[in-house]
Amino acid sequence: MPPRGVKKGSKRARQYEHIKDSLEEQGRSEDTAEEIAARTVNKERARHGEARSSSRLSREDISSGRRGGLRANRPGGPRGRTRDQLYEEAKRKNVRGRSKMTKAELARAVGRG
Secondary structure, rough: OOOOOOOOOOOOHHHHHHHHHHHHOOOOOOHHOOOOOOHHHHHHHHHHOOOOOOHHHHHOOHHHHHHHHHHHOOOOOOOOOOOHHHHHHHHHHOOOOHHHHHHHHHHHHHHHH
């Protein structure tokens, strides 16, 4: 069931179902898929002025589709986790010398775990 304010059969309702189905095919639980799909649709509605109210971040932040595309498997583009995410994981694993490591070095260190 699409988020409140989205009419059945509309473009946003179809978008919601498509996202939800795709996430379920990827192995996500139905609850998780519904939440991600609703958040994505609500953000797109805010960005296109279709929602009654929206936060500044929802209107001005990078679009959901673009954000997903930036992390896709493309040569030359950013891949996987960010350096900050790798650094935080290294911190949790108590990796020594992590503050001076590059992204690649952090990935290797975290992978070794």
